[in-house]
Structure formats: C-alpha cells, structure tokens
Amino acid sequence: MKNGDMKEKLFNSLIELMYDKPLDKITVRQIAEHCGVTTQTFYNHFSDKYEITHWAYQKRVDRLLKELVEERITFEEFLNQYLADYMYNSRYILNAVANTSGEDSYCTKGGRYFCSAIEREMCLKLKVDELPQEYKLLIKMWVGGFSNLILVWLSNPNDISQEEMVKALVESVPQKLKDIYEGKTKLEK
Numbered sequence: 001m002k003n004g005d006m007k008e009k010l011f012n013s014l015i016e017l018m019y020d021k022p023l024d025k026i027t028v029r030q031i032a033e034h035c036g037v038t039t040q041t042f043y044n045h046f047s048d049k050y051e052i053t054h055w056a057y058q059k060r061v062d063r064l065l066k067e068l069v070e071e072r073i074t075f076e077e078f079l080n081q082y083l084a085d086y087m088y089n090s091r092y093i094l095n096a097v098a099n100t101s102g103e104d105s106y107c108t109k110g111g112r113y114f115c116s117a118i119e120r121e122m123c124l125k126l127k128v129d130e131l132p133q134e135y136k137l138l139i140k141m142w143v144g145g146f147s148n149l150i151l152v153w154l155s156n157p158n159d160i161s162q163e164e165m166v167k168a169l170v171e172s173v174p175q176k177l178k179d180i181y182e183g184k185t186k187l188e189k
Helices: 003-018 028-034 037-047 049-069 075-088 090-098 107-124 133-155 162-172 175-181
Strands: none
Touching: 003 028, 003 037, 003 049, 003 090, 028 037, 028 049, 049 075, 049 107, 075 090, 075 133, 075 175, 090 107, 090 133, 107 133, 107 175, 133 162, 133 175
16 A cells, blocks of 8 residues: 555544544544554654644645646635635544644644744745745744634635635735735745
8 A cells, every 4th residue: 555545544533533532532542543554554654643644734725735736726616615615624633633732733823834934935936935924924823823713614605605715814014915826916036
C-alpha cells in the first residue's frame, strides 16, 4: 500500500471513531485496530493522533491554494470548496476543535498553517522571498477572524447560507491583500 493510501486509511479510521467518541478519548491503538493495522504501522506514518488531523488539514489547504495560485479556481470558488469540505466534515471538525488544546489544538495548528500557506503563495505571486511584516499581520488578522467565523457557522449552519458566508469572507479580506492577488502590488526583492 502506498504511503498516502495508508495515511488516508488511518485518517478515515479516526473519523469513524470520532462519530462516537471525543478525539481526546481515542487512542492510537484504537485507530490502528479499527483499520486492521498494527500500532507500529500507525507510527510509521504519524507521530500521534493529532498529527493526522493536521495532515488532513494541510492536504486540503495545499490542494485548494495550488488551484487558486494556478488560477484554476477563483478566490470565491476556493472559499466555496473550503466551506463545503468543512460542512461535509463538520462533525469531525467540531469534535477536533472541542477536544484538542495547546500546541495540539486543531485551531492553533490549522491557523498557523493557513497563515504560512497564504504567505508562501503570496511570495510566489509577488516573486519575493518574504513578505513585509505588515502583510504577515494582515494575513494573521484575516485568518483569525475567518477561522472563528467558520466555527460559529459550523455550530449554527442554518443561521447563514454558504453563499452568504463566502460573500462575507470575500468582503472581509483587507484591501492590501486583495491588491496582491489582483496584481496591483509590486514589492522589491
């Protein structure tokens, strides 16, 4: 079995277990046994159960950002797909958010990764090695609000439609960040 296939199998095992138990009550042994492998097989792919949740998040964000940067999707389509995935996996995500904390927190790790991924993609778009601090802070501010709003939405999905959420998220992007994606900003190397 390919490395990615085994990771998917372990991740799917974790999701199935999370339908009945909080993430913090699930053991590595249970994840491995649920998908018919040894705990050593688990540890060959992940250091702990929290790494699986982060791996799945990274995979999703990387795929969508790559499509956005390659201009195969628009920013609105990026957000629509991101939200659709969150809605589809809402039970798992809300479980992960509620049952992780500190450095293993789903929100902490996910937020940091999303910020760094956006920074990386903006650097590629601008053809620079690093963004000025001002842009990094704008990204952190937007991602923080974005993440919190999505969690509120997932907890109360009937309060606002996905289309309204996308519109609100698009409108909340700071103009200086929009200017980068619209090609209006040039930074010196």
